[in-house]
Amino acid sequence: MVRFLIKRILTAVLTLTAVSIVAFLMFFALPADPVTGMCPKNCNTERLERVREELGLNDPKPEQYLNYMKGIFVGRDLGSAQGGQCDAPCLGYSYVNSEAVSDTFARVLPVTLSIVIPAAIIWLVLGIGLGMVSALRKGTVLDRLSVGFSLTGASLQLYFVGAVLQLVFVYTLHILPTPGYTSIFEDPLKWAGGLVLAWWSLAFLFSAVYTRLSRAQMLETLSEDFVRTARAKGLAKGKVYGRHALRAAITPMVTIAGLDLGSALGGTVITETTFGIRGLGRTAVDAVRLGDLPTIMATVLISAFFIVLANIVVDLLYAAIDPRIRLG
Amino acid sequence: MSLSPVDDAALAEAGPRTPGDAVPEATAKEFVGRSPGQLAWARLRRDRTAIISGVTVVLFLVIALAAPLIERLYGVGPYQQFQDQLDGAGMPLGYAGGVSGEHWFGLEPQLGRDIFIRLVYGIRTSLFIAFAAAIITAGTGIVLGVVAGYLGGWVDAVIGWVIDFTLALPYLIFALAVVPTVALRFYGPRDNPPDWFKMVVIIGIFAAFGWTATARLVRGQVISLREREFVEAARASGAGLLHMAFRQLLPNIWAPILVSFSLALPAYITSEAALSFLGVGMVDPTPDFGAMIFKSIDFMQTDPAYLFFPGVAIFVLVFAFNLFGDALRDALDPKSSR
């Protein structure tokens, strides 16, 4: 167990290092020059060159990379144009947003988490619930409806669903407030009101896989000997389904859930754009468009970190849920 | 949305690191004299949903292939503009977004191009990208999956790490960074890359990020087969890697691969539309499904007909693919039959 964990963590570090190098190289392939973006109208080449020098963009690339990584672990001095000393973990200073990247993230990360975590809970409950219902009521209208519902969700685009829901619930019926983010600590009701459409659209699209999988697993488990035995022994229906069948069905779903959660965190850009909410995704897209290196590096690293973390957690959960699987 | 364009589709088949559940050859024992393929085909033919969705998919394929012919019969090209039929705000005059005998699905607002013929060509672009991406990713995934699963050891470890690494890269951010710049490397400042080049770039992005799920699936299946008697027998008689892969392993795992392939197709159509949403998919003037629906969403309130036709078409196409993939799985894996 401990050996497995150490091995996983070492590979994770290796993965994150590789991701950071790739992200760094990618930046230099971008067409946008971060410096010209800073003076839109009347900058001359010589001045731009001085700004570039000041920002360290003329240093050799490996040195720039090492400087950035050094900042994360021990902090560094960024110079007066970039807000001076930047303590570890220093993600750099965004000359596009005029603020330290860590400040940007302190702001946008809660937004993205607020979108993804409740949505994931809904899509898991909805997906597994529908799947179990249709397995238990196999062949009935209810089965068809839940399968049809989840397939419809899987066949639609988020920006389409989101736009229709907003038009109906926000602008026509005036039932919901305009989508937006309020901190949960400030006003939990407003927090939920502003995000509820995003949660449900995401859940509608993501739940299909779980419905499909939990239905199939449930059917398979129900036909297995131990379930039949349990039923024959006279165990109550609910207990059999709850303890045995669901437990077996849930194992592969944990895997997908982990991956989905990780990927949703890294890729909420479409959700955020559709609902006009500014989180990790939009920040990343704008950073790429404007050639904002520190912000690109930080978004790529943070989303990669979540994915790698999700993978490790899934492995551990896997072992916890299913005793047949041994880690090694 | 998803990190890799098609993760879920293949993962729904078999979770990663779950050695061989749902191995279909078990079914072959039930009836003597009929291959699993024949069995599946028989089951598929009895499934009404499968027939309807299959026919729909074929219909779309025919439309895509016959696009130039349809253009000739219809008499309007995908690039022709009819701005004289637009009002001062650039909106089509007449009923339902300018629907008429001449323009069956009406006109696009602003540029005034014919929606029907652009839809026909859009299906062609989108299906081409989806098929190409699905074939390439399935191929890469199978090769790497077989190699990793069969050879095991450090090869497996390296491939496993590359999969983890690929999954950890945020694919949308990379698409966003790479797509606009690739053309700059291959074409001079006065040449615009042709449509096929842009398609190749998008297919390339999908190929780079989409193979991991198939690779994991195949690897898991291969590991479960590795210790079987027939495989050991073949190995003992000195069969090479190629022989093992093509003669012994693949024939036994094609069913889940086929299902994951069929579910990857609609996933790529949707992903391509998502790229358009971020402005890195196929772009004007090339007719493209994703770009079309993305643009028409803005006009939901002012020209619903513009959203209606491409919206219904892409929904029906993706839905039909999903249904068909589902039916295919049911046919190939009777354990999950309804």
Add this chain to the structure above:
Amino acid sequence: MRARVVAAAGSAFAVALALGACSKNTGTKTDVDTERKTTGVIATDPKDSLGPAPEVPGAAKGGTFTILRETQISHLDPQRVYSFAGLMAAPLYARYLTTWKDDGKGKLTLVGDLAETPGTNVNKDCKVWEFKIKDGLKFEDGRPITSKEIAYGIARSFNPDLTGGPTYIQEWLADSAQYDTVWDFKANKGSLPPGLTTPDDKTLRFEFKTAHCDLPFAASLPATAPLPPDKDTGVNVDNQPFASGPYKITKVAPGVEVVLERNDQWDAKTDPVRHQYPDKFVWSFGTTPDAQANRMIADNGPDQSAVAFNTVPASLISRVLGDATLKSRSLLSPTPSANRLTINTQRVTDLKVRQALNYAIDRDGLIKALGGEAVASPLTTLLPPATLGFEKYDAYPAGPNGNPDKAKELLGGKEVPLVLAVRDDDLNQRLGTQLKNNLEKAGFKITVKTTPADSYLDDVKNKNNAWDIYLDSWAADWPSGAAVLPVLFDGRGIKPAGNSNTSYVNNDAINAEFDRVLAMDPAAQAPEWAKLDKKIMEEVAPAVPLYVDVSFNLHGSKAGGVFIESIFGNVSFVNAFVKQ
């Protein structure tokens, strides 16, 4: 059974979408005042520069006024403000040397803001300028504002860390584009740049080596806002500017919101243009233009006292125009942002080809492709109608849809291949398609080269760029021909990169004309620029004038006093109030 589910889902979807599609569209009407002319004077009488500004009819005190915008304001530090949003936000918390009295209908008066008058041209040669500072001016902490703090504000704009702002005054004082090497701000803290002096607390004096008659105009940009040296926190001023205007900034959450609250040290009696009606202004960022328009249409709760800073998106225009109840809540006005199809005269050397392009252009179709008359208004001149002294003319009359035959005739039957560069965003690609189809009807062969939006401007400003024609726009910093024509068409300053003269015109006769007009008294220049505009178009044809942007903004039913201001064509807040 499952097939039935498909059918049900499909038809529900169909019905939902088809509902809106049943009415016949017979066309929408837009009434943009395209013939509006701008008149402007420089107020020499100090009385014009006195406050308080006249009360706005119907105005009331109190309430929170919200401004919705898609992206955040790039800089709040007055010395770095240059974006439209920044220029509209800055008057709320900062005061400048001079400012414009603007009735929103084209009548402009340049008045003193911190200064008693818009400057004294001491020797009548535009080389020495003096500004007398008003009495009773205070910062937000009650300290008096003197010429020293204004001079310090100008001095700190030499700081190379503080990029983004205008550079006119720095370059004029240093008499060099490399002003930050001529005078190093960081090494000379406590002193002032060459030519800038404060003989006493009430006087600010500029001495230039060459004539700069436009100084009163340039001084109307936020870069002349005052700052006490002890409040200069370098780049962090962006998050906490020190207020001299009617509001002070109490909260900055980058990317989310900026909150401004009343500054009780501001004295209305000293201010000729600003008001202090709402208790609070809130700039709220992150709402897409679509959502902004939808919220304004819905007019719910707090949105009633809000304004959408981004214009109504083209896709929603017919919805807004078709709703009579929205008319009283919309602002519709042409702006001074002039868009042209720039012709690279280094590559397209044949005047006939450039004239043929002018005859060929289908402005009507182009405007439809942009989204109609509420987005753009046709333009046949280089100067936008909002320029002082503007005269309308069309050097190549060809009707609203262009004259392809006349163009073909000029081309002499040859097919001329041209490369048109456009940005890779949705709108510009659409325009690329439009222009290609349009120009190919007139005998051109157009290759549309899409290029990344971020690097497009840098590339176009490169002297040796590889393209023949490209879309370009110019919004002058003040409504004088001097801020347009010499900037865009004086060929003597062409550099390897970073050119505003993107046509790369260098014509001795035209250059000489620039010198002649620039040496004139600012008031006398106006008609001369209009004449020169026509001369350039007829003799050089360095571009095809296309359209001016139209601002079309919506506001809530309780948002009062907003108007499209005349200098930058965006929503102004100096008169804004919340209806009670």
